[in-house]
Amino acid sequence: MLVGDMVTGLRDARRGFVLGVVILSAMVLAIFLFSYNTMVRRQNIRAHHEKIGEVAGMLALAGANLLAEQIQAAGDTFIDNAAASLKNTADTAPFVAPDPTGLLAKVTADYHAYLQAIDELEPRPICRRMEVSFDDMAQINPDTTPQQMQDGRDPVEKTGYLNITCAVEYQGLARKARVRRQFRIVSMVPGPFARFTLFVPYTPSYTSYNGLGVVYNGKVDPGYTHPFPPSGIHLNAPLKIINGTDSISAGSPATNADLQNRGWIFLGPSHDTSLPGQVLLRIPSGYANAAGGNFMFSKAIVNAAGKLVLPPENIVDPAAFAIPTTIGIPVAIHGIYQGFFTAEENTPGVITPAPVAAKGFWSLPNPGDSAASWLLPFGENDEPSRTLMVGPVLAGFLKFFMLKEPSLSSADPAYWSVCIKRKLETSPDASLVYDKTAQVNAPDAVAPAVPAYQDVFKAAPGDPAGKEGLANLSRVSPAAFVPGATSAGVAFNALFDFMNYTSNYPSFLSGSAALAGVVQRSLVPGAADMGGTLPPGLHPWETSFEIRFREGNSSDDLFFQGNLVDLAMTKDNLPGRVSHIVDLSGCANQTEENQLFANTLFAKITASEDAAHAGWWKPRRKGVFYIRRRNAPGQPLAVPTAGVPGIWLNQNMMIIIDRGDLSIGTTIVAPMAGDAPEKLLSLAALGGNIILDTDKPVHAYLLAQRKGPGGGRGGGKLLCGSSNGQRRMDIFGGLAVWEIGLYPDDSSTRTTMTDFTGGGKIRYNPRFNPSAPGYAASREFLPEDKPSSLEISGDD
Amino acid sequence: MRRAAFSLVEVLVACVVIGLAAAPMLGMLSSSNRTSKASVFEIMAVQYAEELGEQLLRLSQRLKSMREVTGESIKTLLEDPQVVTALNPQMPPSIEPSIVRIPGTEIVLLCSPLNPNFLARVVKIEQLDTAGKQILKNGIFWNVTIGLAWQMSKSDPIIHNASFSLVLREDP
Numbered sequence: 001m002l003v004g005d006m007v008t009g010l011r012d013a014r015r016g017f018v019l020g021v022v023i024l025s026a027m028v029l030a031i032f033l034f035s036y037n038t039m040v041r042r043q044n045i046r047a048h049h050e051k052i053g054e055v056a057g058m059l060a061l062a063g064a065n066l067l068a069e070q071i072q073a074a075g076d077t078f079i080d081n082a083a084a085s086l087k088n089t090a091d092t093a094p095f096v097a098p099d100p101t102g103l104l105a106k107v108t109a110d111y112h113a114y115l116q117a118i119d120e121l122e123p124r125p126i127c128r129r130m131e132v133s134f135d136d137m138a139q140i141n142p143d144t145t146p147q148q149m150q151d152g153r154d155p156v157e158k159t160g161y162l163n164i165t166c167a168v169e170y171q172g173l174a175r176k177a178r179v180r181r182q183f184r185i186v187s188m189v190p191g192p193f194a195r196f197t198l199f200v201p202y203t204p205s206y207t208s209y210n211g212l213g214v215v216y217n218g219k220v221d222p223g224y225t226h227p228f229p230p231s232g233i234h235l236n237a238p239l240k241i242i243n244g245t246d247s248i249s250a251g252s253p254a255t256n257a258d259l260q261n262r263g264w265i266f267l268g269p270s271h272d273t274s275l276p277g278q279v280l281l282r283i284p285s286g287y288a289n290a291a292g293g294n295f296m297f298s299k300a301i302v303n304a305a306g307k308l309v310l311p312p313e314n315i316v317d318p319a320a321f322a323i324p325t326t327i328g329i330p331v332a333i334h335g336i337y338q339g340f341f342t343a344e345e346n347t348p349g350v351i352t353p354a355p356v357a358a359k360g361f362w363s364l365p366n367p368g369d370s371a372a373s374w375l376l377p378f379g380e381n382d383e384p385s386r387t388l389m390v391g392p393v394l395a396g397f398l399k400f401f402m403l404k405e406p407s408l409s410s411a412d413p414a415y416w417s418v419c420i421k422r423k424l425e426t427s428p429d430a431s432l433v434y435d436k437t438a439q440v441n442a443p444d445a446v447a448p449a450v451p452a453y454q455d456v457f458k459a460a461p462g463d464p465a466g467k468e469g470l471a472n473l474s475r476v477s478p479a480a481f482v483p484g485a486t487s488a489g490v491a492f493n494a495l496f497d498f499m500n501y502t503s504n505y506p507s508f509l510s511g512s513a514a515l516a517g518v519v520q521r522s523l524v525p526g527a528a529d530m531g532g533t534l535p536p537g538l539h540p541w542e543t544s545f546e547i548r549f550r551e552g553n554s555s556d557d558l559f560f561q562g563n564l565v566d567l568a569m570t571k572d573n574l575p576g577r578v579s580h581i582v583d584l585s586g587c588a589n590q591t592e593e594n595q596l597f598a599n600t601l602f603a604k605i606t607a608s609e610d611a612a613h614a615g616w617w618k619p620r621r622k623g624v625f626y627i628r629r630r631n632a633p634g635q636p637l638a639v640p641t642a643g644v645p646g647i648w649l650n651q652n653m654m655i656i657i658d659r660g661d662l663s664i665g666t667t668i669v670a671p672m673a674g675d676a677p678e679k680l681l682s683l684a685a686l687g688g689n690i691i692l693d694t695d696k697p698v699h700a701y702l703l704a705q706r707k708g709p710g711g712g713r714g715g716g717k718l719l720c721g722s723s724n725g726q727r728r729m730d731i732f733g734g735l736a737v738w739e740i741g742l743y744p745d746d747s748s749t750r751t752t753m754t755d756f757t758g759g760g761k762i763r764y765n766p767r768f769n770p771s772a773p774g775y776a777a778s779r780e781f782l783p784e785d786k787p788s789s790l791e792i793s794g795d796d
Numbered sequence: 797m798r799r800a801a802f803s804l805v806e807v808l809v810a811c812v813v814i815g816l817a818a819a820p821m822l823g824m825l826s827s828s829n830r831t832s833k834a835s836v837f838e839i840m841a842v843q844y845a846e847e848l849g850e851q852l853l854r855l856s857q858r859l860k861s862m863r864e865v866t867g868e869s870i871k872t873l874l875e876d877p878q879v880v881t882a883l884n885p886q887m888p889p890s891i892e893p894s895i896v897r898i899p900g901t902e903i904v905l906l907c908s909p910l911n912p913n914f915l916a917r918v919v920k921i922e923q924l925d926t927a928g929k930q931i932l933k934n935g936i937f938w939n940v941t942i943g944l945a946w947q948m949s950k951s952d953p954i955i956h957n958a959s960f961s962l963v964l965r966e967d968p
Contacts, residue, residue: 022810026817033824040828040835047835047842054842055960058849062963065856069965070931103931110932111963114924120941120959 049173056170057792059125060177063111063166067130068179070107071164072783078103079781083134086185087779090155090556094135104130111166121170128167128174128795136161140184140576144555146562152192155556156776157576158185162783167795174795183783186577186624188652189768189775190682191569191736192560194701195547196390197243197263197764198375199736201565201705203270203279204713204751208741210282211235211753214372226371229754231747237728237759240376241265242385244764245675261772263734263764264388265377268565271712272744281373374753390564549770559770569656569684569705569736578656579623579782590635598641601625601655605648613648622651623782629659636661636691639668639683649699652780654682661688662704663721667696676765677732680778685716690737692729693721695758701733701768708738713749715739720755728758733765833948837956840911841944845960848883848919848942851905852962858903859936859966866900870938870966871921873898883917885909914946915955924963936966 071078079086082097099105112127137160141153162183167176193199203209205228212235213224225232244262269277379385547560560567582600587593598617607614617640629637637657640647642665649670655662662685670677677699683690684703692698704716715738720727729735740752766772855862859870866873873879876899885894885907896905910917924937945957 016806018806018810019813022813026813026821029821030817033821033828037824037828037831040832044831044835044838047838051838051842051958054846058846058853058960058962062853065853066932066963066965073934106930107932110929113929114932114937114939114963117924118939118941118961120920120943121961125961 052171052173053175053794055121056125056168056173056175057177059115059127059170060166060168060175061179061790061792063127063130063168064164064177064179066111067104067107067132067166068164068181068787070103071132074103076781077101082132086134086158086781087156088776090139090158092137092139092158092160094137095133097132097134104132115168123171125168125170128169129165130167131163131165133163133165134160134183135163140186149555149558149561150192150567152560152770154187154559154770154779156185156779157187159183159576160185161788169795176793176795178789178791178793179787180789180791181783181787183781184577184579185779185781186579187770187775188624188654188680188682188778188780189770190654190684190701190703192547192564192567192770193266193569193703193705193736194682194734194768195264195559195770196266196736197241197734197762198265198267198377199564199567199734200266200738200740201268201567202708202711202713202715202739202741203268203272204739204741205272205744206270206274206278206280207272207282208270208279208744209267209373209375209753210280210371211742212238212372212374224371226742228742228744229747230745233742233754234757235374235753235759236757238372238374238376239729239756239759240379240383240761242379242383242761242763243377243388244385244766261766261769262385262388263766263769264390265375266390266564281375281377282371374759547770549775565711567705568707569686569703577624577654578626580621580625581628582625583628584637585628585630587630590633593630593633594638594641597627597637597639601653602640602647610648613646615644616646616648617644618648619651619653622653622780624654625656627655627657629657631659633660636663636688638663638665640666646696649677649679649681652680652778654680654684656682656684656686657688659687661685661691661719663691663693664698664700664702665693665721665723667694668698668700670699676767678767680765680767681733689717689719691719691721692731693723695724695726695728695730695760697730697732699732699765701765702731702735702737704737706738713739713743713746717750718752718756719750726758727756728760729756729762730760731762733763734768735762830948834956837911837913837946837948838958840914841946841958842960844908844910844914844917844944845942845958847908848905848917849960849962852919852940852942852964855903856964856966859938859964860968862898862901862903863966868900869936870964871923873900874919874921880918883907883919911946913948913950914944916943916945918943932965935968938964938966940964 078101081101082099082103083095085091085095097104108127108130111130115121115125115127118124137158139155140157140159141148141151141155144153160183162181164179164181165176167174169175208228211226211228211233213221213226220235220237222234225234243264267279267281270279377385377389543562545562545564546558548557549559550557582597584593584596587596601620602617603620605613605616605618610616627637637660639655639662644666646667646669649668662683664683668681670679670681672678679699681700682703683700685706687706688704690702690704692702702718704718706716708714717739718729718735718737720729737752742751742753743749767774767778769775855870862873863869878899879896882894882896891909893906893908896907898904907917920941920943922939922941924939926933926937940962942960942962943957945955947955
């Protein structure tokens with residue numbers, strides 16, 4: 001019974017089991033299939049969305065590319081309008097560019113219109129928006145260490161990412177394409193030396209630059225041969241330095257901004273045992289009207305008496321330079337410059353050898369030293385140029401101050417003594433009139449007993465202080481008014497600019513305000529200290545020497561600090577700026593190297609593009625190019641290769657070659673804006689010389705800053721190529737080389753002065769000046785050629 | 797002694813249940829498979845278009861030089877019969893990407909061989925009208941459409957297709 005019941009129970013329990021299993025299985029299967037179907041349908045929807053998204057994404061990417069092209073075509077215009085802060089401030093916060101010119105809105109509208117014309121897509125896609133933003137920005141040189149300052153730190157230089165975004169909607173699905181490009185904001189000013197028209201750290205001898213024979217009227221003496229180098233050399237013409245342009249940097253009357261824009265000159269200390277450290281420039285005095293003149297300290301006049309001497313400076317500063325009225329001196333004070341000369345021309349056309357030393361004006365080490373300086377740092381008659389000399393430079397000129405009494409002819413040898421005598425008289429003469437011509441006619445053969453300023457300006461006998469005018473003059477030109485046979489020269493390393501050529505003083509020198517209290521370091525470094533230093537003037541080897549962007553105490557105002565002699569353009573301060581590296585190291589020979597270099601950097605201008613410059617070269621792109629040459633290049637890298645009529649510089653470029661010489665074989669001309677080239681080109685040979693193989697204009701800053709062995713001679717120079725028949729230079733930009741001067745003891749080594757016997761002209765392009773108000777324009781926005789990334793994502 | 801067993805009725809009911817459930821489930825399975833297959837082909841079409849589209853986008857910078865070298869527009873060059881043929885390699889026999897050489901230039905496009913179910917990969921190019929445009933008017937603007945057509949199976953009479961578009965600019 002028990003067993004039977006158990007069997008029956010089991011059978012009852014199994015009743016419906018199969019059905020249950022089947023139904024359960026069917027349900028499981030149904031659930032599985034339903035899930036599978038749901039998954040597949042989801043996948044299908046996703047695939048469909050992916051297809052739609054791909055359509056939108058491709059169109060968004062195409063739109064972003066079109067916008068990128070337009071931004072590239074707009075060039076600096078877009079950046080200057082929509083993102084000016086990139087070039088002007090050190091701010092690195094991310095931002096979305098505004099659209100002040102409506103470029104983005106217009107491109108968006110145009111692109112949307114194009115999308116409406118695509119018949120294959122229905123409904124038509126919609127261009128939702130286009131946007132430009134900048135992010136991930138960082139300063140290239142964030143440090144403010146002394147080394148960084150010595151490299152010429154620009155706080156605005158930065159790297160970052162440019163994002164160009166385009167959003168397109170298709171069938172209700174929006175996709176956003178973002179083209180992301182790395183960019184750099186870099187200055188196209190090559191370094192601190194670009195503040196200088198001429199930058200020469202090494203001087204072989206204190207008198208290395210004085211190789212030009214000049215007669216008294218300023219004409220070049222064709223018969224003069226300078227004792228340096230020992231084999232002798234005759235220089236046919238001076239090198240005229242024009243430290244600015246009229247429209248960009250000059251003004252009348254002179255202003256601070258005027259000075260700020262002008263280039264300076266640095267001549268480093270001499271390596272001469274007789275006068276170590278010092279550099280003597282012998283300024284050729286005189287004015288040859290027919291020849292255009294060599295230089296002028298003041299406005300030229302036509303001298304009816306045939307005495308071709310510059311007129312004296314007319315000091316018109318009644319507040320500072322007034323004669324004390326308390327003792328009633330009936331004379332006026334005036335000055336006349338007397339320069340060095342190798343011969344004098346008392347009678348027009350008749351040259352009499354008469355070194356200035358023979359007149360007792362100056363004690364010269366040897367007659368050969370009486371030659372004038374090859375450098376004319378203050379321009380010439382047609383293009384006078386105010387100059388700031390920085391360095392241990394002494395000016396070999398004298399400035400005589402005289403007193404004039406109208407009743408006596410200035411040709412009378414007793415003239416000077418009368419002046420002195422009259423100074424002590426008490427009867428005033430109200431009819432005293434300044435007579436320029438009479439002073440010009442003062443006999444040059446007379447060695448007068450020149451009155452000292454302090455004697456003139458004493459308010460009363462025994463007054464030690466003198467007038468304010470004396471104090472002012474002492475500060476800027478401490479020795480200029482006290483000539484004497486034992487003087488080593490006149491220190492004008494501080495302010496050559498004091499010798500103004502207008503009747504107005506530059507405002508920073510007027511009265512005593514500027515030099516007594518106002519320190520404008522972007523104008524004149526150390527101006528406030530000049531009165532107290534010995535020897536007087538500005539000394540660039542002092543660690544406190546600074547070149548500033550502008551007045552201020554922030555480290556961001558400081559462009560350079562330290563000893564200028566140690567300044568060198570090495571690749572160390574440039575890696576952050578280099579936008580392109582051109583590797584020529586694999587070239588088999590020089591021809592191949594030149595060709596690859598030319599093809600990479602330059603393109604030929606077609607007649608349809610620019611008929612005036614057809615056949616010339618133009619830059620393919622702007623940027624800072626670092627050129628890696630072959631290991632041992634025997635010949636210079638040619639810019640350009642032979643037969644090219646010229647380079648039309650329509651974009652900023654900086655070309656740095658790592659080794660060997662760089663040869664400039666033809667004219668390089670940039671379009672002018674104002675009186676100066678608008679585009680900046682710097683050509684730098686880090687390890688060699690620059691060879692100027694043309695006497696045509698070259699609008700560029702040339703750099704060959706390689707130091708000589710042990711910091712001595714044998715460094716980078718500017719040399720003359722064989723095709724430069726005139727053996728002269730015509731540079732509109734600036735020149736920074738290690739050395740240019742004549743060697744006193746070596747005839748076999750070529751130097752800039754032995755090569756350029758025809759002299760020439762270096763005119764400063766103020767657009768290279770880091771202190772100039774327009775410096776920001778020298779900064780370039782350099783995007784990478786190819787996008788760093790392309791991103792397509794959903795749009796909100 | 798009687799042996800325990802399932803009743804006939806039980807089995808018959810189970811069979812009926814299976815029969816009733818199987819039909820829709822098989823239908824659902826078949827539909828899902830078809831849908832899945834359609835998704836795969838659609839994704840493949842996207843991949844084919846993306847591959848070609850990226851290369852055509854990069855061509856944008858070179859359209860002018862291509863015209864200078866060949867004297868022909870991009871439209872003529874891409875509609876060349878050789879190009880049209882090269883754009884449609886079938887797999888098998890080909891498994892390597894097809895090299896599509898643009899006539900008269902050194903430029904090549906790489907195209908993956910098409911799945912046998914794909915019937916065609918075509919590139920259609922039309923010039924866009926620049927009239928009325930404010931900025932995007934300098935140069936020639938092209939609408940490039942990449943079209944792909946496929947069948948779910950050889951016996952499937954329905955031909956599916958997808959179009960993808962690009963806008964390219966040729967320097968004047």
